[in-house]
Amino acid sequence: MAKTVIEVEGMTCGHCKSSVEGALHNLEGISTAEVSLEDNNVTVEYNDTVIDRGKMTEAIENQGYDVK
Numbered sequence: 001m002a003k004t005v006i007e008v009e010g011m012t013c014g015h016c017k018s019s020v021e022g023a024l025h026n027l028e029g030i031s032t033a034e035v036s037l038e039d040n041n042v043t044v045e046y047n048d049t050v051i052d053r054g055k056m057t058e059a060i061e062n063q064g065y066d067v068k
């Protein structure tokens, strides 16, 4: 299991938090996704033989947020 922190711009409220967490949970290979609105990031635990950061970034951007 791998862990990464992705910096995300534009998340402001609980709706944003659940959009980003939900989009990540929908991907295969994600075990946990936890948004911090204070820190403007999401901490993800994932199976790095199944998914890479590029796919996560794409899923977040598809929700309308920018990944740094």
Ligand SMILES: [Cu+2]
Pocket (backbone or CB within 6 Å): 011, 012, 013, 014, 015, 016, 017
């Ligand atoms: Cu919001």
